[in-house]
Amino acid sequence: MSGQPMADADFEARVRASFERQKAMKTLGAELTRVTPGTVEIEMPHNADFTQQHGFLHAGAISMALDSACGYAAYSLMPADAGVLTIEFKVNLLAPGRGERFLFRGSVTKPGRTIIVADGQAYAYDAEDNARLIATMTGTMMTIVGRQGIEG
Amino acid sequence: MSGQPMADADFEARVRASFERQKAMKTLGAELTRVTPGTVEIEMPHNADFTQQHGFLHAGAISMALDSACGYAAYSLMPADAGVLTIEFKVNLLAPGRGERFLFRGSVTKPGRTIIVADGQAYAYDAEDNARLIATMTGTMMTIVGRQGIEG
Amino acid sequence: MSGQPMADADFEARVRASFERQKAMKTLGAELTRVTPGTVEIEMPHNADFTQQHGFLHAGAISMALDSACGYAAYSLMPADAGVLTIEFKVNLLAPGRGERFLFRGSVTKPGRTIIVADGQAYAYDAEDNARLIATMTGTMMTIVGRQGIEG
């Protein structure tokens, strides 16, 4: 991370409150397990409701969790009155989404006043708790201030 | 589309059968509404279970439907015994995912024996049925032949 | 293109003046051959100074021309006092960069006050002037106003 990103005092409460409002995370069965300034982790058990045709976790479900992890990593460094929007992201699927549980990490690579770039990793854990990197994301996030309906 | 992509006679049945096996599409409430050689469309009504913190459709849900549309567009041009895997995709979010219903189109831009590149568009429709382009995807898909568990 | 993008009266002169300042375009041997509101074309003959190890045009040279085409497509819709910066782009290489000459087109997919998304296509022409799509780009461009050194 370059520069001197400063999180406001309540960054964790802000991130957790916004995450709670993401119904998609509840539907996915995902939980926010770590929030530090510039890094967020989300975890979930395998969820058969989100499989693709071969029985693996759908690339879109992986993207959903990675986007939230990257978005909240960015949001953790934003001013208290800002909202976060994703401009774009790229996901590389490195291995099938097969596992007992999954961990998604988002970390800020480049903070900025308007644009924040975050990188993410998705890991699958097997029954013996061995981790395997299954996907990476690079996402570009935008700080939104003063736009009606875009708080948090 | 360059070259002369040829779909086998049963391409539509193959695509529909594989789509039916994607539990993620059922959970999302998405339906396969159009299958032609190299182009697939998926539609869904607004689904409050897949919203992000501002009440818009989550970027991950948009990606899930676009990835399926692009993947099946590619799969429609593959040999009957092949399976399709997504290598990577990029999504640009152009407008908030707000609408009564959504349409996701995937089209093959470049067919190939091993690698197929597909582009996708996501549209939101308001109550008066006006469409708005809300996202685009470029995805790289791979033809898998003879790998156990990767059929369809 | 969604919305009502308006180019200012001098958009073409602005684009051409900025292109002239890009020494990279001169080094590449590229010329600006078309400038309309939201679409820009750049052309160049094959240039042996920019080949990769197999004798094809280097993916980076293709990216250089596509980035300029997409960037100036965005810039053509910006206010007269703005500068343009590329936030990110993705390039898919669809066929080897082999040809007598090349055309690179950038078009605005989504205009916006701060963020503009543009898509690009690169074509190779053979000796009989048959075109072949060799690459596509999706790029995210940013309007910069009032930052010292970022004019044009």
Add this chain to the structure above:
Amino acid sequence: MSGQPMADADFEARVRASFERQKAMKTLGAELTRVTPGTVEIEMPHNADFTQQHGFLHAGAISMALDSACGYAAYSLMPADAGVLTIEFKVNLLAPGRGERFLFRGSVTKPGRTIIVADGQAYAYDAEDNARLIATMTGTMMTIVGRQGIEG
């Protein structure tokens, strides 16, 4: 890096010989300064022939060096008779390309028989030799065996 990537004994000689055939690297003024199994570094001084309109290193020149770094990182792990082709890459421009010299590093994130994913970083060094991360790349590379004209 997951799995057990094995470089053949002559990986460095193969990489260096292929790099020498890239006329684009010579034109850019770039040198191969480090070759290990799965990681390659390329360095260059500032080159005024490759600037964009504000006098910074053109995003395409950054991409050219990053693509070569990522491509050769992948190639270093390929069999001796293979060739490497870039399928696609994404570049995020994090800071202006302003510096006395530049370093581009490519590292394999996920090796594979056919598809290799590599990530890259570009750094600018000022006159006091302070480094600044100016860009990142994620690239997807393909191993080509037995195709005429695609050796190295």
